[in-house]
Amino acid sequence: MKISIIGTGTVGQTLAVKIISAGHEVMIGTRNVSEKLASQVKDGYGNPSFAEWHETNPQVKLGTFAEAGAFGEIIFNATHGASSTAALKLANAKNLEGKVLVDVSNPLDFSKGMPPSLIPSMSNYNSLGEEIQKAFPGAKVVKTLNTMWCGVMVNPSMINNGDHANFICGNDESAKQKVKSLLNDFGWKNENIIDLGDITASRGMEGILPLWLRIMVTSKSGAFNFKIVR
């Protein structure tokens, strides 16, 4: 399958490598491909620049946002929540029409320092998942994987033998089925993929981020996840 990823950060890179290893073709979309490849800027955590990363992962296609929008049968949003809608608009709403749009992002507000909280207009009675669905009514938005560190997203077995929760929500059942199948490729067992219904469940899924961040800060590790026990 052809899969596109909007967003060139660590989350986008991590997803790209995993999706390719699962046998799919991947294009990452960025604002300006040649500028992105010319830049040697490391990210805030000291990770290699995107250009360096791409040298070691040349099988990942690069394109503009619009080219990536056109390329993928499934599109991942792996941008910062504050700029997700703008980036997806550059991918072109027509390109997203009828497609599965997987939103793994969070509406984090870095304007008041670290750790971030949520962008007020996209929290509590609203969410990023819903905002994206409203902005692209022709797309089938599926929210998932946003409640954990990206290393865990694509390698659930790294903790507790893969036995922990990944939530999923969205308005279109067939779209959720396609995403669940891809999650199986990532190593997620069906019993740990917890379907919370329509896209309004994004409120709860994104609302857990302040707790996630607090646990991460106090335990000094992002390599954990939530498991639902009964």
Add this chain to the structure above:
Amino acid sequence: MKISIIGTGTVGQTLAVKIISAGHEVMIGTRNVSEKLASQVKDGYGNPSFAEWHETNPQVKLGTFAEAGAFGEIIFNATHGASSTAALKLANAKNLEGKVLVDVSNPLDFSKGMPPSLIPSMSNYNSLGEEIQKAFPGAKVVKTLNTMWCGVMVNPSMINNGDHANFICGNDESAKQKVKSLLNDFGWKNENIIDLGDITASRGMEGILPLWLRIMVTSKSGAFNFKIVR
């Protein structure tokens, strides 16, 4: 020890019975004791009226908010979040001075129908736990137990052999130690009592409620909890 509970609902009742069984004296505070005992109103879930409940649990002392405020060495807030500060003011700030005030409540907003979300002014960059600490600076506020159904609060072993997470936060270390000891009486193992630091961690602990409610609604049961796996 003498322990008071502000709030006569199911959470307050459940805590009272458990705390007495752990060998402590308990007083529940209410606005007007004789009115409360005269009323035969069942709660919205068909539970017995408070008067009926008290007939079967006569060892629980009853008092006004102010009497309960004076009685307890430790005070539990088990009121609805929207009215917590008002109820605690009736318990009298002077009574709370220097005492441990355990806040197990959530700032749920029922004004827009079910399921509730959070009261906007007490969410994201603020929380009920912080509001209570600000309103009663002489009290040592400890937030805990708010992320689960009250049946699980006092009987953690009912699910997964007691192996799941109870978060705790507060500004005073000795107050948290006292509460942890009481949590041990409830059956909580130390390794499952996760200390998230000062009272601002209430933001994350209360912020999980929309997800908790969504899981409860979709799975049709509140008898679950979150476990942190690594």
